[in-house]
Amino acid sequence: MKAIVQDVYGGALELRDLDRPAPRDDEVLVRVHAAAVDWGVWHVSTGRPYLFRLIAGFRGPRQKIQGTDLAGTVEGTGSKVTAFKPGDEVFGSSPGAFAEYVCVKERRLAPSRTA
Numbered sequence: 001m002k003a004i005v006q007d008v009y010g011g012a013l014e015l016r017d018l019d020r021p022a023p024r025d026d027e028v029l030v031r032v033h034a035a036a037v038d039w040g041v042w043h044v045s046t047g048r049p050y051l052f053r054l055i056a057g058f059r060g061p062r063q064k065i066q067g068t069d070l071a072g073t074v075e076g077t078g079s080k081v082t083a084f085k086p087g088d089e090v091f092g093s094s095p096g097a098f099a100e101y102v103c104v105k106e107r108r109l110a111p112s113r114t115a
Contacts, residue, residue: 003099004067008060010049013098013108020101026082027103029076034067035097067097070104071112081106 001020004013023029040051043052044061056062070089074084084090084104096102 001100003065003096005064006045006066008063009045009053013045013066018099021103022077023076023081023103025070025078025080026106027078028074028081028106028109029088030070030072030088030090030094030102030109031075032070032097032100032102032114033073034071035067037067038069040068043086044090063095065096066082067099068095070094070097070102078106084109084111090104 001018002015003018005016005018006013015111021029041088044056044063044066047056047061048054070093072089074086074088074090077084089112090109092104094102094104094108
C-alpha cells in the first residue's frame with residue numbers, strides 16, 4: 001500500500017510503499033478514500049510547541065504515518081467486531097490516516113449514511 005510517511009520533525013513527507021496492516025480482534029481495516037488535515041497534523045509534523053514532543057516522540061514522531069480523521073470503506077474486520085462488515089462506508093479517527101489502508105478500533109468509527 002502507499003502511505004505518506006515522515007521520519008523527522010519538520011522533514012519532508014514521503015510517499016512510500018508499505019505492507020498493508022492486518023486488523024486485530026477489535027479493529028476494522030478501512031480503505032481510506034479521504035483524510036483531513038487539521039491543526040493536530042501540523043503539531044505532529046513540526047514537533048511544535050516543543051512540549052508536544054513529550055507526547056508525540058522526543059527526537060521524531062512515534063507515529064510515522066500522519067493524519068487522524070478519515071472516511072472510507074471497510075475491507076475487513078477482526079474477530080470481535082460486530083458493528084461493521086466489508087463494504088460498509090464509514091468515517092472516524094485513527095492515527096495513520098494518510099495511507100491507503102488503516103486499522104481502526106471499532107469504537108472510533110461510525111457508519112456513513114447518505115440520503
